[in-house]
Amino acid sequence: MSGDYILKRSGEQFMFNLRxxxxxxxxxSQRYASKASAQQGIESVRKNAADDARYRRLAAKDGSAYFTLVAANGEIIGTSEMYTTTAARDKGIESVKVNGPDGVVKDET
Incomplete structure (x- = not known):
């Protein structure tokens, strides 16, 4: 089973999740003012997902591991959930690398 993007409304804004x-x-993703901007965000994930240098491996104040995916300009494209271990976080990164480039978009707006 391959992954997908869920494009949806969040109040008056738009966002997406990669599953x-x-x-x-x-x-x-962050929240976008327009649907078109959210769609551009999805395209940015597709473009950057395979590049390991685009991932920032981070730790929250409570020690939970997480990551962000950034574009070439350093802007955050998306943020992961919190993981209990760095190994689990790294598996999450690998999953984005696999599912990000080719995931189909399911438009729930």
Whole structure:
């Protein structure tokens, strides 16, 4: 089973989630003012997902591991969930690398 993007409304704004084949959310976007901007965000994930240098491996204040995916200009494209271990976070990154480039878009707007 391959992953997908869920494009949806969040109030008056738009956002997307990238899900793995098991339907678990592996990356969430910021909120965008327009649907077109959210769609551009999806294209940016597709373009940058395979490049390991685009991932920032981080730790929250409570020690939870997470990552962000950034574009060439350093802007954050998406943020992961919180993981209990760095190994789990790294598996999340690998999942984005696999599912990001080719995930189909499911438009729920």
């Amino acid at each position: 793995a084949g098991n339907h678990q959310v592996i990356l969430s």
